[in-house]
Amino acid sequence: VSVDLMCLAARLDEARRVAIFGGTHGNEMSGVMLVNLWVQNNTEVQRKGVEVQPFITNPKAVEKCTRYVDTDLNRAFTPENLSTLGGGDLPYEVRRAQEINRMFGPKGSPEAYDVIFDLHNTTSNMGCTLLLESSKDHFNLQMMNYIQKSIFPASCLVLLNEHPLLKYSTSRSVAKHPVGLEVGPQPQGVLRSNIFESMRDILKHALDFIELFNAGMEFPPCTVEVFRLSERIDYPRDDNGNIIAMVHPNLQDCDWEPLNPGDPMFQTFDGKTIHYQGSGTVYPTFINEAAYYEKQQAFATTRRESLVASAIRKA
Ligand SMILES: CC(=O)N[C@@H](CC(=O)O)C(=O)O
Ligand SMILES: [Zn+2]
Known part of the structure; x- marks a missing residue:
């Protein structure tokens, strides 16, 4: 009996509603271009049993090819911002955060989207990095493990940001399972084919994982090496x-x-x-x-650790 119990997979809800955000920062061109492409024609991102919505989160910043217009959208999804009234007097990105929260959230509620992928580029030489917000998100840990296995011998590291002081309120945090994808190096306002294609490939495997999960595949326990954000x-x-x-x-x-x-x-x-x-x-x-x-940051330090993801299967 005890052996049976240990082998039981955690039963998680299907991931029926998925969004792909691009242009959270309007000058990070791979995400902007990929999402614009998929808004025109979404066949590449459709999967059986999943509703996938590509979405430009900060169209004004994309138009100006700047990170943001009034304030950083990827810091704007705080409980205060999301609940404040004030309409036209509010900074553009605060109003936009409220709209996004209405469309894909509300953040923290059962109605929220299951998964949001948020596509970013960095000028740093980080390669492909998956951004994880919770060490307890076994669905995301399993997805990240699946992606790493699928893209081998290419690699994709996991940056865990659950630092009590350094964590910030991201666009993707509206979803039950927020996934950031950061690929670099790519200068601001520039599109590099190698970076664009790596980002596209990771998303393909991420969506494949969701399709398999929804189809009932069981994912056995695994360990995932993560780099936990430590200091700025x-x-x-x-x-x-x-x-x-x-x-x-x-x-x-x-x-x-x-x-x-x-x-x-x-x-x-x-x-x-x-x-x-x-x-x-x-x-x-x-x-x-x-x-x-x-933001007064030259670099961030991280510490390496291993996380165990429990077996998962759809409920
Ligand atoms: C370079 C860059 O924009 N990085 C993202 C990381 C993230 O999405 O968590 C940000 O600071 O919002
Ligand atoms: Zn960004």
């Missing part, structure tokens, strides 16, 4: 807040490679090296991301 590291600054150093050449483009105490981290304009002083090995990511200068 700002550029060194003077008393006026101006940057006085750059990412060190030894660190530039070395996303996901171990950074140890004493390793070079920044290089000042007069040629001095500033070393990493933390405790123990970390894995830096979002190194020199263009959009993060305004």
Whole structure:
């Protein structure tokens, strides 16, 4: 009996309603172009037993080819913003967040979409990265494991953001299972074919997973290596807040490679090296991301850990 119990798969609801968001940041071109393509013709993203909706989340920012118009949409899905009244007086992205929440949510409710994929590009050399918001989301862990297996020998790492202070209120957080996809390096406002095609391929496998799950396939327990967001590291600054150093050449483009105490981290304009002083090995990511200068972030540190996903099967 005990052996039987251990083999029982967690029964989860089917993922019937799925959205693919592009243009949450209007200058991240792979997601914008893919979603525009699928809005024109959705055959590529249709799967049996699933309703898939491609959707441009910030059309004004896409039109201007800028990250946002008034405020960052991917920080706007807070309970305060989603419940505030004020209509035309509110920043554009706050109004847009409310609209998106009405269409795909309400966030946290049983009516919310099952899965939202949110497509992003980074200027950092991160390769393909899946963004996970909860270490307890076994559906997403299983999906990420499936994607990793399917794209091998290509690779796709998992960044877990459930940091109590650093977590932010994303567009995808409206769904029951939010999945971010971050692919780089790609400059802002630029479309690179290799980045576009990697993003497209990952989405294909993600949708295949959902189709198989809905068809009743059981996914056995597995372990997923994740990189848990740990710290945000700002550029060194003077008393006026101006940057006085750059990412060190030894660190530039070395996303996901171990950074140890004493390793070079920044290089000042007069040629001095500033070393990493933390405790123990970390894995830096979002190194020199263009959009993060305004957020006072030169890179983020992560720590590697293994998560166990339980077996799952549809209810
Ligand atoms: C470069 C970039 O925009 N990254 C995303 C990451 C995410 O979607 O969580 C952001 O800061 O919103
Ligand atoms: Zn983005």
